[in-house]
Amino acid sequence: MKTVNIEQVKNWLMEAGEFIKESLTKTLEVKEKSNRKDLVTNIDEETQQFLIKKIQEVYPKDKILGEEQGYSTIDSLDGRIWIIDPIDGTMNFVIEQENFCIMLGIFEDGIGQLGFIYDVMRGELYWGGKELGVYRNKEKLSAPDPVDLRDGLLGFNAYMYGENVHGAKAVANASMGIRVSGCAGLEMIALLKGSHVGYISNLAPWDYAPGMVLLESFGYQSTTLTGEALSFDGREYFAAAMPENHQKIVAMFKENMTEKQRNE
Template identity: 35%
Template sequence: MMKVFLTEAKQYIEASFEKELRIETKSSRNDLVTEVDQYIEALFTRYLKQYFPSHRIFGEENAEHKVESLEGAVWIIDPIDGTLNFVEQKRDFAISIALYMDGIGEYGIVYDVEKDDLYVGEKGKGATLNGREIRRVSDRRGVADSLLIANLSAVNLYPKLKEAIRVSRGLRLYGAASLEFMAVATGRAGAYLAANLAPWDVAASKIIAEELGCIVSRLSGEEIDMLEKGTSVVALPKVYQELQNLYLKK
């Protein structure tokens, strides 16, 4: 199911590059939704009803795709993570889909459409990139040896992060949470710190990152509630401990 869905989704997205998009704003002028977001979520819904009719969907774009619990089988989807990037740059956006069984993340995919890179993670079985096994992250690298990814909202919440950024090898920002998670999960960055992420922003990426040895939590160190918006950090083990001990203190 997933392979056929992603192939059709990619074809639709690439065809949309040649068209004038219908763009709407949601919570702010930079929080966008297009007919492509809506179509991709509807397309996945059709496939899911065909193959797994008893499963539920928790999605970003359809008001009917809201849930109050994660009991049973729930698919969490962000049809276009990084819609602003999609609209303005035609790159650095992804399809993000996860399967949670009774609240436990079992399977997640992040598909970087423009690069045609497919990240897949399955609980207890590791993760792959385009079918090839991804090596687990280093537990030796600290903040000083790493690039950091952080949005301004996270730094405003925890001002000591400015010092962490100064100590680190530099700051990067992609504008798509799932791809920023993947940068950490593949060892290209030491941590990604963000505020106000929705469940669909992190559901799939969390599964993949944890399978590769990363630590994922709220900035406060609490576990992420996959039904609520909130802060998030994904980091290499040593980077995570240094951030919590030295920089994630108000």
């Protein structure tokens, strides 16, 4: 299997970021997917196609799992898979024109090898892997010092909190407070920086896979709300935190779920 050229991948992401920034001066074609709050633009689709073309030219035997254009399912996790979210935080992109990321993860036989989160408008690329460590652009980062759940902020999915999904408010109340960014990539960055102590949401594989690689490099655990391994198949409830906090979060969700919900 051909070794991935990390510098080449970083250049692809930078080039994609420039394309996205240039698109902000033009008229976007915005479409609804499942509902009026689930948006996709022509720029999401074109950015993904740009990255797919680059990958297929250099690594033609590799698989691709991506949010748009019919790449959203995959037959197995065998081999090397590139997992792409061309614009994570599309509503932010459309309305705020900031607070969105390009996300890309590389997995081999289901094991995360490399992760990339590019905060386009801030020009910050977080990248790395278990063997490499985690970098922000060229600066190598250190894992944040552990902070107890009761003393830290949680990144949270707004719907889960508002509707108290599986007792989400009890988990939120165990922390100092919640923050909602509307972008999984930015939430992962907040964990990497240590400004948040956990992240709870409902995510698709392209939302969580790239960040998982980086989080695991710093000792974070990323699972379902009940502590099970993520399936990489459709949307899943997601919880990430350092081990002690993760254990507390999972225990609270289990306590508030029915037996049927825990086994779903």
